[in-house]
Amino acid sequence: MNNIIWILILQLLYVPCFTLRTIFIVKQLRTQATILGAIEALIYIFGLSLVFDGEQSFMSMLVYALGFSIGIFVGTLIEEKLAIGYTAIQVNIPTLNQPLIDRLRQEGYGVTVFEGTGRDSVRYKLEILTKRNQEEGLYDLICDYQPNAFIITYEPRKFKGGYLLKAMKRRKRKSTKKAPESSSIS
Structure with missing residues (x-):
């Protein structure tokens, strides 16, 4: 035994x-x-x-x-x-949601916006790179502003340069300094 x-x-x-x-x-x-x-x-x-x-x-x-x-x-x-590593997230939205884009950037995410033509109309694609351990919070933030967003997640193997690393460090410092608060959209 x-x-x-x-x-x-x-x-x-x-x-x-x-x-x-x-x-x-x-x-x-x-x-x-x-x-x-x-x-x-x-x-x-x-x-x-x-x-x-x-x-x-x-x-x-x-x-x-x-x-x-x-x-x-x-x-x-x-x-x-x-949650080791990073996640590349594509967010497809039917209209240019500037409050969402501004909020993502305010939170320290690097956001690149693309305009494209969908089946019925112009659509917008946001590309965001984040750490995997911050992925769920990012989903929640996107859904607060754009509940009908189509979100695709990829796991990049390598990346170089860009806005990302400094912003992630700032976001981490900021989140450890302030207590969690409920998110509401005005």
Whole structure:
């Protein structure tokens, strides 16, 4: 019974490490991926040695598989909370919503506005780049001003230059200084 508990615990450590290591590799965070890879390998060896040690019971193998599936769930939750990286957001709106654009810029977001022709009329596209951990707040802000906006999100691998980095630092400083307040549109 003691081995079964250890197998479950090791799987709950191993799989989130595996998930995060994979994400770090994709995001080209080599040092973090290397460290997690070493930790992951040790946990994996200990876990397998417990599963295949001695009698190799069906229960220990079942717990190994169950721990693996729960570990995937835990790993994805951790990744969502860390929200590593950036998100490029395209907002398509039917009219030029200057109050929305002004508010986004006031909040420190870099916004580029494009005009294009849609099926029925002229439409406007806003391009915004933000950190992934600020994505939901940005969605809420956009929906407050433009509930019918069509929003597409991309995850850029690389970018260089522009207004973004200074604005993000200012926005972060500003948000840590003031207490959260309810947003209302006048």
